[in-house]
Amino acid sequence: MKPFSYHQPDQIPDAARLLTSIEDSKLVAGGMTLIPTLKQRLANPPALVDLSKLGSLKGITDGGATITIGAMTPHAVVAASKLVQAKTPGLAALASMIGDPAVRSRGTIGGSVANNDPAADYPAGVLGLGATIVTSVREIAADKFFLGLFETALVPGEIITAIRFPVPLKAGYAKFKAPASRYALVGVFVAKFADGVRVAVTGAGSGVFRVPPMEAALSSNFDPSAVAAIKIDTDGLTSDIHAEADYRAHLVTVMAKRAVDAALS
Amino acid sequence: MGNVIGIGAAPKRKEDQRFLTGRGNYVSDIKRPGMAAGVFVRSPHGHAVLRGIDKSAALAAPGVIAVLTGEDVKADGLGSLPCGWGISDAKGVPMKEPPFPMLAQGKVRFVGDMVAFVVAETPEQANVGAELLKIDYEVLPSVVGLLEAVRPNAPQLFDDVPNNICCDWELGDKAAVETAFKKAAHVAKLSLVNNRLIGNPMEPRAAIAEYEPGTDRFTLWTTSQFPHVVRFLMGALVLNIPQHKLRVVAPDVGGGFGVKQFHYGEEAVITWAAKRVRRPVKWVASRSEGYVSDRHGRDHVTEAELALDETGKFLAFRVNTLANMGGYLSTFGPNIPTNLYGPLLGGVYTTPAIYCNVKVVFTNTVPVDAYRGAGRPEATFVLERIVDVAASEMGIDRVEIRRRNMIPKEAYPYQTPVLVQYDSGDPMGCLDGALVAADVKNFGIRKAASASKGKFRGLGYSTYVEACGLAPSRFAGRLGARGGLYESATVRVHPTGQVTVMIGTHNHGQGHETTFAQIVSEKLGVAFENVDIVFGDTDRVQFGMGTYGSRSLVVGGAALSKATDKVIAKGKKIASHLLEAAEVDIQFEAGKFSVAGTDRSKTFEEIAGAAYVPHNYPLEVLEPGLEEQAYYDPVNFTYPGGCHIAEVEVDPETGTVTLVNYTAVDDVGTVINPMIVEGQLHGGIVQGVGQALFENAVYDEGSGQLLSGSLMDYCMPRADHLPMMKVATHSTLCTHTPMGVKGCGEVGTIGSPAAVINAVVDALSHLGVTHVDMPATPNRIWRLLQNASLPVAAE
Structure with missing residues (x-):
């Protein structure tokens, strides 16, 4: 160092x-x-x-139709939160799958979202739920926040203070862990709202992305079978020593099915 | 006074008191007055000409004391890192043995090859100095794969090693094998890869060296499994330090698995540097540094053929292997894929003719050497896989084909056609025990239950034997060993009857302080707590070859047993004098010397006291004191083995293999401490499961970069990968070791990879899958299923 x-x-x-x-x-x-x-x-x-001395960045608040999680809230707190478990169990489940107990005790939602690692879990939850990133200067919609490999819409000096999640009707997360790192080889977050379904994928490419054909299919039939036949293109997907792009593409379909299953259970 | 805790008991481990309370004393815990910090600068290229190193900016940096390079090594006339084994080809031509300089000279040959050593006041200053070195490399293409390395136009590591082949080694009767193949009713063939592994002991390597000008003595503290061997190799062959001027200490060491049983260049460089800078110097490797410098394991490509008659009897076995040595020959490197591989190809079977050819090959990778099991897991994997292939092709049940070919218990001692003679064993008994313990008869029910969830379930067997207890020196010498492989122990009885044992093996997690104390407690009748085991310091321990090859109990324990017998023999002489009885009438039992047929006796403590206060003592014929030493050179290897049965479940949707049951019934000879044996078996099995399912060291062809260079990309087995294991012993006694022990340190790692892969293949056999290379990762399994004969049904 x-x-x-x-x-x-x-x-x-x-x-x-x-x-x-x-x-x-x-x-x-x-x-x-x-x-x-x-x-x-x-x-x-x-x-x-x-x-870590900014106490206002910690904690989870109930906004009725939203849940707001302070940027410095550790994953373990989100995973164990009765509020998150009751209103968006898929998000609590996502937090419980990050890393290992030590990482969940230290790692924070704000840090994860700001870093935008292409295989991190939170970006899938934030994009899948259509959350709002609250910063020291403004609010940014998730759809405009994640710009690709470790890139976000944050400008110099801008600090994430909280993430505001709308409460979905149903949501689920399924993750295929990379064997060694336990990051997402592929992670899929699905969320059903009154006005439609959002599907966000992490781990498969250079950054979190949505899958419109799956969203359309699930919006008319929120069931694992609705996505079982939807294959995603391997263009832009990652190939490395753990998985080639075609395997990742296959896993997106499998994990999407399992995420819907989790949301329904 | 405490109790005798002897052979067969399972006391808690003595050493755990300090380990579990954070009071261990590891190399990185040690601080010496005036200690400086050293950092190694390593090649970032797999293969390059080293055109020059400009030290000036580094030397000018704050706190930097010295920068040493290969040119300085050359100027000081220091030796090359020695290889402890010299093998030869079929014509007797010795292997190619290019120099292995402790700091690179002229060329670098793998990513991690050491180029310079920077010494500074602090580790940070040494790191800054290292970053300021200007190293001029002319990058050359790297070759990392075995098939690629032996191609005609492959990059050449050494000018005088054509095709990168170090040695074209063979074993067995080639003509007899060819004849048998001509008569065969069936020939099974198999091509396989034995994946490259990285050892990952919990404690990274580290060293501290100190030079005392007043006495002209050096001390090296190092994370080693064999300090005396380091003293010999480094002192006599590399640095030209007389043995009596060099002390090597290997204190508490956090795991070895073979990684720490070599003499490393880092040890020589830091010892040399300590004298040059007249300061103690310390180096502690990071995990990442370990990945590109700890010797790797395995890495074979093999073609095997098994000839069978119409009843499934094995007629002959032919194996052609390419074995990776990496960029240089490490301490035991060429011995592992040859002498510790070929002789095991007989397995537990009566195969009458065996031929094995191994081409030992240099590549631009970290040198490859012994890793837990060392050669025997590779042999077992080839044999136990091809037995399954043959069974499947001939339509014979996999257990039945093993039974038809197994050496019956009554046929021991059994001479194989590949050098070794098994002294004892009962492979059929282990198999029978394992079949029951694994509940094989109800496997069909479990397979159906898995099928109902859309999962494929498979069962895999491995009936195996290994050769350990390294090693009979004369035999090893004929095979090319350049040293002896005996062990020594001193039993020092104190005037008050407590005992200190000095032994040449090294305890780095195996529980020696407990096991050896149990042997002494049993034999001398002294309390378990009154026995301490000293190891790991060449100034305290007379001599020793260290710990590897499941040798500590087998060879070291035998030396300890012999030394203890000598103590008893001398005690009888003293007792004979004190009790005024003939020596032949003195009995020793339960810590008492007594006159046969009388109630006259002396306790062990009384005899010890008399030996050190010899007022009433036969000084004319007997020396005072009670301390005895023994060296033991084994007459044969020991041959533990057994039967492992793995049960896996495969998720065809993702390709994930889950190990759901694991059963091992092993013959390890006499068990001294069943808890420790169980732990060794558990750990060994997990390392084999790691190779089968998770671990893979991957290099990039061309650049020579290690792609699996950290724990983020190299997958170690974890607790949640594993089921509760059923482990039992079914022992026959070794006929030639004093206590009948066979060793248990490596059996788990040797038996398990084949059992796991055989189970995976079994699970997928209905899809036409006949082989899966290790590790059976989800990606690999999914890809196999895409190419398999039947489509995988979507949910």
Whole structure:
């Protein structure tokens, strides 16, 4: 690890100011990606701005038709939340499948969403539920937030403060874990709303994406059989030592079926 | 006073008191006064000419003390890292043995090859210095695959090693095998890959070296399974340090699995550097560094053929293997795929003719050497797979074909056609026991239940034998060993009757401090708690060859048993004097020396006291003191084995294989501590399951980059991958070891890969699948099913 200065602001504006005033400084939420990167000397930020003292970023609030989860809320808290389990059990289930117990205790929803790892779980839940990303300066719809491999709509100095999820009629997540890392080799989140169904896929490509043909099929028949015959194109899907693109494409269909199954059970 | 806890008891492990309370003493826990930090700079290229290294910016960086390179090694006239085995081809031509410099000279040959060593005040400063080195590489194409490496136009690692072939080795009667194949009613053929593995001990490698100018002595603390061997190889052959001026300490070591039983260049560099900078120097590998420098295991490509008569009797077995050595010859490298592989191809069967050819091949990969099982898992996998293939092709039940060919219990000792003579065994008894324990008779019910959920269930057998207890020195010498393979033990009885044992094996998780104490407690009748086992320090332990090849109990335990017998013999002389009786009339039992047929006796403690306070003592004929030493060189290998039965369920939708049941009935000879044996079997099985289902070291052809370079991409088996295992022993006693022990450290790893893959193939056999290469990952299984004869029904 290379030397850096370390800041623990207790106000969001202070954090934003540090972030913009020190060039190349980085935010630390749970540190699940950043700390290993620093340990391997792959990144050399001059300053780390730790968000852990910002109490307003933690916790889950019931907004009736929405659930708002503070950016610094760890996965384990979301997984165990009675509120999330009651209103959107698919989201609680997603949180319970991330990493391992240590990762779920430290890793945060804001960190995961801001990092936008192509195989992370939360982006599928956020996009699948059509959530709103609340930042220090504005609100961004999920459909406009995830821009591809580790890229988001966040601008320099902008800090995610919360994610606001609309409560669906039904939702489910199915994940095929990469054998070693336990990231999603393919993860599919499905959510049924009064006005239609959303399907979001993580792990398969360079970033989370929706599958309109599956959404259309499920909107008219919310049943696993509705997607069983829908194959997705292998173009743009990832091939690596664990899975080639055609296998990932196949898994999208299988996981979509299982996600619908989970949503119905 | 505590109790005797002897052979067959299962006390909690002595060493766990310190391990489980965080009081172990590992190399990275050690701090020496004035200690500097060292960092190795490693090649990022698989194959390149090393044109030059500019040290100036690194040397100018804050805190940097020294930068050492291959040129400095050359200037100091230091030796090459030695290979401990020299094999030869059929004509007796010795293997090609190119130098293995401790820091690269002229060329780098794998990603991770060491190029420089940077010493600085702190690890951070050493890292910064390392980043400032300017290294001029002329990158060459890399060759990593075996089939690719032996092609005519393949990149050549060494100018004087044509086709990258180190040795074209063979074993067995080629002509007899050819004759038998001509008479065969059926020939089964199989091509397979034995996947490359990375050992992953929990503790990464580390070393500290210190030089004392006042005494001209060196001390090396290292994560080693065999400190005396490191002292010999490094002192005598690499650094030219006299043995009496070099102390090697391997303190608590967090797992080895073979990875730590080699003399590594890092050890030599850091010891040499400590004298050059006149400071203790410490290096601790990261996990990522271990992946590109710890010796890898396995990595074979094999073509096998089994000739059978019309009843399914094996007539002959022919095996042609390419075995990967990586970029250089490691300590035992060429021995593993040859001497520890070919002689095991007889298995538990009466196959009368066997021929094996192994081409040992250099590639641009980390050197390959022994990894738990070392050669025997590879042999077992080839044999147990082709037996299943033959059974399936001939329409004979897989258990039945094994029975028809098994060596019957009464045929032991059994001489195989491939050098080894099995002293004892009962493979049929292990098979029968395993069939019951695995509830094979109700497998059909379980298969139907799986089918009703859309899953395919399969059962796989592996009836196997291995050769361990390495090794009879004379035999090993004929096969090319350049050292002895005996073991030594000293039993020091203190004046108060407590005992300290100095033994040359090394405990890095196996429970030796417990098992060996049980042997002493049983034999001398002293309390278990009054016996301490000392190992891992060349200044404290007389000599030893270390721990590998399931040898510690078999060879080290035998030395300990012999030394203990000597203590008893001397005790009898002392007792004879004190009790005024003839020595032949003195009996020793349960910690008491007594005169036969009388109630006159002396306790072990009284005899120890007399030996150290020799006022009433036969000084004219007997030396004072009570300390005895023994060296033991085994007369044969030991041959543990058994039957493993794996049961798997395959999800055809995703290709996922789930191991649902696992049964092992093993013959390990006498069991000293059943809890420890069970743990060894569990751990061994899990490592074999890891190879079968999860683990795979993958290199990129051309660039030589390790693609599975971290735990994010290299899948280790985890608790939730595994069922509760049924493990039992069905032992026959070894006829030539003092206690009848056979060793149990590797059997699990040797028996299990074939059992698991045979189960996977069985689960998919109705689709026309005849073989699955390891690891049987979901991606691989799904792809096989796409190409299989029957379409997979969609839900």
